[in-house]
Structure formats: C-alpha cells, structure tokens
Amino acid sequence: MRPMSEHLFLRACRRQPVERTPIWMMRQAGRYLPAYRAVRARASFLDLCRTPELACEVTLQPIDEFGFDAAILFSDILITLPAMGLDVAFPDTGPKVGSPLRDRAAIDALVVPDPTSSLAPSLEAIRQIKTGLRDRVPLIGFAGAPLTMLTYAVEGGGSKDYPHTKKLLYGDPASAHVLLDKLARTCAAFLEAQVEAGCDAVQIFDSWGGIVSPGDFREYPLRYAKKVIEILRASPTFQSRDIPIIYFVNGCAPYLDDYASSGADVLGVDWRVGIDQVRRRVGDGVALQGNLDPGALFASPAEIRARVADILERAGKVGHIFNLGHGVLPETNPEHVRAMVTAVKELSARS
Amino acid sequence: MRPMSEHLFLRACRRQPVERTPIWMMRQAGRYLPAYRAVRARASFLDLCRTPELACEVTLQPIDEFGFDAAILFSDILITLPAMGLDVAFPDTGPKVGSPLRDRAAIDALVVPDPTSSLAPSLEAIRQIKTGLRDRVPLIGFAGAPLTMLTYAVEGGGSKDYPHTKKLLYGDPASAHVLLDKLARTCAAFLEAQVEAGCDAVQIFDSWGGIVSPGDFREYPLRYAKKVIEILRASPTFQSRDIPIIYFVNGCAPYLDDYASSGADVLGVDWRVGIDQVRRRVGDGVALQGNLDPGALFASPAEIRARVADILERAGKVGHIFNLGHGVLPETNPEHVRAMVTAVKELSARS
Numbered sequence: 001m002r003p004m005s006e007h008l009f010l011r012a013c014r015r016q017p018v019e020r021t022p023i024w025m026m027r028q029a030g031r032y033l034p035a036y037r038a039v040r041a042r043a044s045f046l047d048l049c050r051t052p053e054l055a056c057e058v059t060l061q062p063i064d065e066f067g068f069d070a071a072i073l074f075s076d077i078l079i080t081l082p083a084m085g086l087d088v089a090f091p092d093t094g095p096k097v098g099s100p101l102r103d104r105a106a107i108d109a110l111v112v113p114d115p116t117s118s119l120a121p122s123l124e125a126i127r128q129i130k131t132g133l134r135d136r137v138p139l140i141g142f143a144g145a146p147l148t149m150l151t152y153a154v155e156g157g158g159s160k161d162y163p164h165t166k167k168l169l170y171g172d173p174a175s176a177h178v179l180l181d182k183l184a185r186t187c188a189a190f191l192e193a194q195v196e197a198g199c200d201a202v203q204i205f206d207s208w209g210g211i212v213s214p215g216d217f218r219e220y221p222l223r224y225a226k227k228v229i230e231i232l233r234a235s236p237t238f239q240s241r242d243i244p245i246i247y248f249v250n251g252c253a254p255y256l257d258d259y260a261s262s263g264a265d266v267l268g269v270d271w272r273v274g275i276d277q278v279r280r281r282v283g284d285g286v287a288l289q290g291n292l293d294p295g296a297l298f299a300s301p302a303e304i305r306a307r308v309a310d311i312l313e314r315a316g317k318v319g320h321i322f323n324l325g326h327g328v329l330p331e332t333n334p335e336h337v338r339a340m341v342t343a344v345k346e347l348s349a350r351s
Numbered sequence: 352m353r354p355m356s357e358h359l360f361l362r363a364c365r366r367q368p369v370e371r372t373p374i375w376m377m378r379q380a381g382r383y384l385p386a387y388r389a390v391r392a393r394a395s396f397l398d399l400c401r402t403p404e405l406a407c408e409v410t411l412q413p414i415d416e417f418g419f420d421a422a423i424l425f426s427d428i429l430i431t432l433p434a435m436g437l438d439v440a441f442p443d444t445g446p447k448v449g450s451p452l453r454d455r456a457a458i459d460a461l462v463v464p465d466p467t468s469s470l471a472p473s474l475e476a477i478r479q480i481k482t483g484l485r486d487r488v489p490l491i492g493f494a495g496a497p498l499t500m501l502t503y504a505v506e507g508g509g510s511k512d513y514p515h516t517k518k519l520l521y522g523d524p525a526s527a528h529v530l531l532d533k534l535a536r537t538c539a540a541f542l543e544a545q546v547e548a549g550c551d552a553v554q555i556f557d558s559w560g561g562i563v564s565p566g567d568f569r570e571y572p573l574r575y576a577k578k579v580i581e582i583l584r585a586s587p588t589f590q591s592r593d594i595p596i597i598y599f600v601n602g603c604a605p606y607l608d609d610y611a612s613s614g615a616d617v618l619g620v621d622w623r624v625g626i627d628q629v630r631r632r633v634g635d636g637v638a639l640q641g642n643l644d645p646g647a648l649f650a651s652p653a654e655i656r657a658r659v660a661d662i663l664e665r666a667g668k669v670g671h672i673f674n675l676g677h678g679v680l681p682e683t684n685p686e687h688v689r690a691m692v693t694a695v696k697e698l699s700a701r702s
Contacts, residue, residue, distance in 0.1 A: 160509065163682050166646025170654065213644050213676075214625050215661075253605040254624040273605040274565050293564050295517025303521065310566075325564075331514045 004200060005242070007138050009070040013201060013244035013266050015287050015319035021312060021348035022069035023341055024140070027327035028062040029074045033334055035061045045090040049075050055125035059139075060132050065334070066341045070138050070201070071129060073194065075122055077144030077205050078152055080186050083118035084110045086153060100156035100164065104175045112185045115193040123197040130198040138201055141194030145206035145247075146183035146224035150176070153183075162211055169212075169220060176220070184224045188231035195237050203246040203268070204228060207326075210251020210270075217255045222262060229263040246289060250326055256281035271296075271325025276314035287319035292340065294324045297332045301339035308343040317348060355551060356593070358489050360421040364552060364595035364617050366638050366670035372663060372699035373420035374692055375491070378678035379413040380425045384685055386412045396441040400426050406476035410490075411483050416685070417692045421489050421552070422480060424545070426473055428495030428556050429503055431537050434469035435461045437504060451507035451515065455526045463536045466544040474548040481549035489552055492545030496557035496598075497534035497575035501527070504534075513562055520563075520571060527571070535575045539582035546588050554597040554619070555579060558677075561602020561621075568606045573613060580614040597640060601677055607632035622647075622676025627665035638670035643691065645675045648683045652690035659694040668699060 004010070009022040030036055036058050040048060048054045059074045078095050081088045087098030101107055116123065129139055144152075154164045169176045191202045209221035225247055232238050232245060248268025252259055259267055260282035269278050269290030278288060296307050311322070322344045328337065355361070360373040381387055387409050391399065399405050410425045429446050432439045438449030452458055467474065480490055495503075505515045520527045542553045560572035576598055583589050583596060599619025603610055610618055611633035620629050620641030629639060647658050662673070673695045679688065 158511065161677075161680055162646065163649075163680050166644070166680075167649045167682070170644075170647055170650035210623065213622050213647075214628075216644070251602070251623070254628075271564050272561065272602070277565075277605075293517070293521075293567070295513065296521055296564075298514075298518045299521035326512075329512055329514050329517075331518070 004135050004138060007069075007200075009138050009321060010200060010244060012319065012321050013246070013287050014242075015284075017318065019349065021315075021317060021320050021322050021344055023322040023344040024068045024070040024072065025062070025324055025328055025337065025340075026072075028066075028068055028072065029058045030328060031330035032328055032332040032337070033061060033065070035065065045076070049079055050121040052121055052125040052128050055122070056128040056132055059125070059129050063133070063137060066338055067345075068137065068341065070140050071133060072140040072142060072203070073122065073126055073129065073199070075125075075142070077142070077148065077207070079119065079122065080113070080143065080149070080190055081153060083113035083115070084182070084186060086110070094158050095152070097152060097156040101154045101179065102164070104172070104178075107175055107179045107182075110179070110182055112182050112189065115190045119190060119193065123193055126194055126197040126199055139199050140201045140203055140246075141191060141199030142203040142205060143187045143190045143194075145204045145209060145221060146180045146187060146228065147221035148206050148208045149183045149187070150179055151208045151211075153179070162208070165211070169216065180220065180224045181227075184227040185231070188228045191228070191232060192235050192237060195235075195241070195243050199243075200241075201244045201246065202232070203248060204264070206247065206249045209249040210254070214254055214258070218258055221249065222255070222258055225262055225264075233263065248289070252278070260286055266321065268323070269325065274314060275311060275320075279315070284319070287321060288315060289321040289323050291323070291325040294326050294329050294332070297324075297328065297336045297340065299336075301336060304336060304339045305343040305347075308340060309347050312344070312348050322348070355486050355489060358420075358551075360489050360672060361551060361595060363670065363672050364597070364638050365593075366635075368669065370700065372666075372668060372671050372673050372695055374673040374695045375419045375421040375423065376413070376675050376679055376688065376691075377423075379417075379419055379423065380409045381679060382681035383679055383683040383688070384412060384416070386416065396427070400430055401472040403472055403476040403479050406473070407479040407483055410476070410480050414484070414488060417689055418696075419488065419692065421491050422484060423491040423493060423554070424473065424477060424480065424550070426476075426493070428493070428499065428558070430470065430473065431464070431494065431500070431541055432504060434464035434466070435533070435537060437461070445509050446503070448503060448507040452505045452530070453515070455523070455529075458526055458530045458533075461530070461533055463533050463540065466541045470541060470544065474544055477545055477548040477550055490550050491552045491554055491597075492542060492548075492550030493554040493556060494538045494541045494545075496555045496560060496572060497531045497538060497579065498572035499557050499559045500534045500538070501530055502559045502562075504530070513559070516559075516562070520567065531571065531575045532578075535578040536582070539579045542579070542583060543586050543588060546586075546592070546594050550594075551592075552595045552597065553583070554599060555615070557598065557600045560600040561605070565605055565609070569609055572600065573606070573609055576613055576615075584614065599640070603629070611637055617672065619674070620676065625665060626662060626671075630666070635670070638672060639666060640672040640674050642674070642676040645677050645680050645683070648675075648679065648687045648691065650687075652687060655687060655690050656694040656698075659691060660698050663695070663699050673699070
C-alpha cells in the first residue's frame with residue numbers, strides 16, 4: 001500500500017500526475033443510502049453527529065459500498081453553532097436556530113470555542129474513522145465558511161432571499177465584520193483540530209457564498225474564507241503534513257476572476273457552470289473539484305456515463321477531482337451513484 | 352407629451368439615445384409599499400389579481416409615488432396555471448399547486464388556454480391601467496417562462512433542490528418536452544393577448560432558469576424561451592407596434608455565451624454578476640436591464656447612491672434600463688426606494 005501522502009485524491013489536490021481521476025461525493029454518507037437510513041432509524045441526526053461510533057459507521061459505508069477515493073467525516077456545518085452559544089435543532093424539515101442573531105449584543109455574546117472540548121465527539125469520530133479506514137483512502141474534514149455560517153445564524157434556517165443577512169451586511173457592516181471574524185476563527189480552529197485528530201485534507205463549505213454581488217463577494221465571503229486559509233497555512237500541523245485545503249462556493253460562476261485568489265489548493269465547482277470555463281478563468285495554479293448536477297443522477301445510467309465523459313473531457317486529467325456540484329439528493333437511486341463511480345474510474349483511466 | 356413609442360423606457364429597450372437612464376423595479380407594486388398593504392388588507396392576493404379595478408389601483412401606486420419610468424401589470428406568473436387546469440392557492444407562506452404534475456397523463460391533460468376567456472380579468476386590468484396612465488409611462492405585460500412554470504407545476508411550490516423538476520427533465524425528457532411546449536404556447540398566447548389589450552412591452556420571467564448546467568440551459572429554459580419569442584416575433588401585433596421583449600434569467604452568469612441568442616431585445620441581469628461583464632460577453636446587440644441587489648436597499652441612502660453610481664458606470668448610458676436584480680424585498684423601506692430612483696435620475700442625467 002502506498003503512503004497516504006501519495007494517495008490518488010491527495011495527488012490530484014496537489015495537481016500531480018494521476019493514473020485516473022479520483023472521485024468522492026458531497027453527502028456521500030447520507031439519506032440516499034439504505035445502510036445509512038438503517039442507522040438513522042435508531043438515532044436522531046444530532047445523536048449520529050455526536051456519537052463517534054455511529055458517525056464512524058456511516059462515514060465508512062459509502063467507501064465500502066462504492067469505492068470512493070476519499071471519506072468525509074459525517075457531521076453538519078451547523079455543529080459549531082451550539083459550541084459558539086446558539087441553540088440549533090435538526091428536525092426533518094431542515095435545521096433551525098432557536099434565537100437567530102438580530103443585534104450587536106447577541107453577536108458580542110458569541111464565543112470562539114475551543115474545539116478540543118466543545119467538539120470532542122467529532123474529533124473522536126475522526127480517530128475511529130482513521131482506524132477503520134486503515135489508510136485505504138484519505139479522510140476529509142470540513143467546516144462551514146464564515147459567510148455561510150452567518151446566514152444560518154442570522155436567518156435562523158434556510159432562506160429564499162436572505163433579508164436578515166443583507167440587513168446585517170449592508171445596514172450594519174461593522175457588526176457583520178465582528179461576526180464574520182468570530183466565525184472565521186471558529187472555522188479555522190475546528191479545521192486545525194480535525195487535522196490534528198487525523199484528517200488528511202479539509203473542505204470549507206461556502207454553500208451560500210453565491211448570494212451576493214461580485215464586490216460584496218470580495219468584501220464578505222471571499223475575505224473571510226481567505227482569513228481561514230491564512231490561519232491554516234500558518235499552522236505547523238498543516239505545514240508539516242502539506243494538508244490540502246478545498247474551498248467550495250456554491251454558485252461560483254459570477255466570481256471566477258476572484259475565486260482563485262482564495263489561497264486554497266482546490267476550488268469546488270458547482271454544476272451550473274462549465275468546468276472548462278472555470279479552468280480558463282482561474283488558471284492552472286489550483287485543482288478543481290466537481291461538477292456533475294446532483295439531479296443528473298436521475299438520468300439513465302447511459303446518460304450518466306455520457307455526462308461523466310463530458311465533464312472528464314472538459315476538466316482534463318491533471319488537477320481534477322470528480323464530484324457532484326453539490327450534495328447528492330436523498331431521492332437518488334444508489335445504483336445510479338454506482339454507475340457514476342464506475343464511469344469515472346473507467347473513462348478517466350482510458351483517456 | 353411625446354408619442355408613446357418615443358418614451359425613455361422604450362427607447363432604451365431599442366438601444367436608442369436617451370437623456371437619462373430609465374428605471375423601474377421588479378415587484379414595484381407590492382408589500383413594501385404601505386398603500387399596497389392598505390388595498391391588500393381588503394382583498395386576498397388572488398382577488399387583487401382578478402379584480403381589474405384593484406389590480407389597476409396597485410399598478411399605478413408606485414408610478415404616482417416614485418415616478419418610475421414604466422408600469423408593470425399587477426399579477427403573478429402562476430396565474431396561467433389554473434387556466435391550464437391546475438389548482439393554485441396563494442397563502443402568505445408562498446404559492447402552492449394542489450396536485451403537482453407527476454406523470455405523463457397529468458401532463459397530457461393540461462390545456463393551452465385561450466387567454467381572452469380564461470385570463471380576461473388581467474386583460475381588462477390592462478385596459479383600465481392604460482386609461483389610468485394616460486400615456487405617462489409605458490405598461491409592461493409579463494408571463495412566466497416555460498422552464499420556470501414547469502418547476503412550479505411539478506414541485507408544487509418553491510424548492511431548494513428541484514428534485515421533481517430534475518427527475519422529469521433528465522429521467523423522462525420526452526414528457527418534459529411535451530410539457531415545455533404547452534407552457535411555451537400558453538406563455539406566448541398570454542403575452543400576445545396582453546399586448547393586444549394595450550401593453551407596450553413584455554417581460555418573460557425565467558426566475559428558475561438558472562438551476563441547470565450550461566448544456567441543459569440550452570436544451571430546456573433557453574430553447575423554450577426562444578420558442579416563445581419566435582411566436583411573438585411572428586405576431587402582427589408585435590410587428591406593427593415594434594413591441595420590445597425582455598427575457599430575464601435569475602442567475603444568468605453561467606450562461607452568458609448563450610444568453611444573447613434568445614432573440615430578446617433586452618436581457619435581464621440579476622445582482623450576482625457585474626453588468627459590465629455581461630455586456631462584454633453578450634455584445635452590443637441587446638439592451639440590458641438591472642442589476643442592483645434587492646438587499647442593497649437595506650443600506651444607507653448614501654451607500655445606495657454609491658452603488659447606483661457604480662452600476663450606471665459599468666452599464667453605460669446606451670441600452671441600459673436600471674432595475675433591481677430581482678424583486679424588491681417586502682421588508683424594504685420605501686424611502687430607500689426613493690433614494691435609488693433619485694440617484695438613478697440625477698446621476699445618469701449628469702454623466
């Protein structure tokens with residue numbers, strides 16, 4: 001078995017030559033998978049996140065089932081909010097923050113938590129997953145990007161138009177910056193702790209980084225993602241192990257001129273933009289990860305294979321990690337996931 | 352008073368010289384306005400749409416209040432669905448389709464309605480609004496684009512991930528095309544009837560045209576928007592009065608290379624992309640409409656003025672209609688709307 005640092009996924013993150021394109025899938029441990037639903041029938045979502053044995057079990061399921069080239073810690077980006085002082089519930093209708101942030105006093109009251117105590121179950125899950133993986137594939141840790149965490153903390157849940165977010169960003173920018181700074185330090189500390197616990201790479205999820213104008217993208221999501229990345233780059237753990245950092249903005253197309261300046265090793269690409277167009281605009285200094293429409297897994301296996309071939313051709317073989325453009329949808333047929341994995345492995349090895 | 356065809360807004364649509372940039376605002380007749388809420392307290396949303404006197408009253412309110420350069424019929428894109436055979440309710444939590452389309456039989460059962468009977472109240476409202484406007488400003492008619500109407504018809508309401516839409520588009524493309532064809536003919540017939548009733552321009556709203564990959568954009572939203580536009584171009588009414596057609600895709604950034612091929616006179620631009628970047632990519636053959644973030648109206652009047660100045664400079668004075676990048680948010684302060692209108696009128700006259 002080759003050393004972990006030479007694993008396909010990590011080589012692709014560093015833009016080194018690979019014998020074929022690696023693949024993993026956002027939300028690969030999740031509701032589309034019968035084995036996951038069986039575990040979930042016995043435990044709430046939050047219990048799953050906070051019980052290391054269960055988080056470990058569901059993290060490993062898609063590796064065993066489909067042969068993905070990376071595992072990702074089973075957790076949720078909102079897991080850091082309770083540690084900062086906010087109540088979060090996870091009903092089946094989507095997460096809800098009990099008392100969303102609506103004034104400066106509430107922002108000032110938030111703490112930047114020490115993850116080794118307040119997020120200990122996730123770190124223990126990482127240690128168990130690493131043992132369970134036996135270096136078959138690398139393990140990715142993750143956290144929500146500052147702007148995305150801000151939207152949940154102030155809206156209280158999902159939103160169509162993000163009115164509270166925009167009231168804060170544009171109506172009270174000074175308070176927005178105080179909050180984003182706390183969220184950036186929380187994100188960085190958690191990612192550092194995840195790597196110290198054993199993760200081999202990290203992804204910063206800016207699921208709602210794409211709701212602003214290009215100028216505001218530089219001022220808010222990008223600025224604070226950069227801050228997280230700067231903290232991580234200065235960390236001895238990241239330096240000594242050369243840990244790749246993935247930055248994913250859902251809806252990145254409007255910001256391609258700035259996206260590459262994030263400082264990440266890998267940029268996530270959602271499905272709404274051609275990955276070849278992204279490559280032309282961001283240059284050759286970063287790897288790209290993506291970008292099949294999660295909804296395309298509703299197509300026939302033959303159509304899935306054709307779409308995989310199209311993306312592989314647009315992306316090229318160097319510096320590409322195959323993934324969906326966002327999380328897999330719960331309604332997805334697992335056999336169609338298998339068709340995608342098989343297509344990526346076969347077609348990229350040939351080309 | 353100049354002839355209607357020489358009005359500022361219509362000249363900008365045709366890329367003719369203007370003394371200043373015209374402005375109107377998506378959802379300008381709406382909940383942010385106290386005068387609108389006063390009418391709405393007496394009637395349900397649907398009653399408002401279907402009572403010509405009330406629709407006329409609220410359509411005129413923002414013209415009198417802010418001096419917008421165009422009026423837009425008060426209605427809702429979903430108004431065509433009941434005419435096609437689907438139940439739609441408009442509770443305050445957002446519109447709901449009673450029995451969403453989930454199989455081919457339901458699609459086959461839909462009719463392409465004759466708008467002169469089934470949508471008569473909207474057409475009567477147009478006649479009353481034209482009388483009330485006394486040619487002060489042009490009146491815009493509108494309808495939902497085929498792909499956007501499909502998403503509502505199959506999801507049954509708003510959606511985060513559009514799983515039913517994507518199951519239909521990618522899992523059963525033949526049925527999707529049958530449905531989109533019916534929706535395109537419905538859209539075109541309704542827009543034609545609106546112009547025959549007196550509208551001076553039309554806008555095709557593809558609010559959810561931005562949820563697909565670039566290849567699927569060509570295959571679904573763009574293809575059927577083109578079909579609508581082709582039908583309208585062939586209409587004697589549109590030809591004899593040289594009626595401008597506006598096509599608006601919310602989230603247009605990934606598709607700029609194809610967007611200009613729609614055949615529309617004006618392309619709507621949402622707030623997430625620089626309007627100068629859109630101009631570079633679509634060329635000089637079309638006018639552009641947009642693109643202030645609706646959320647930017649939460650900023651101070653001074654900041655709003657600075658953002659207006661930035662957009663005016665990026666857009667240039669020829670072929671630009673100022674607008675928000677999407678509908679105004681209900682939480683908006685009307686005085687901030689006034690600050691935007693004043694800034695557009697003053698700053699574009701000077702430059």
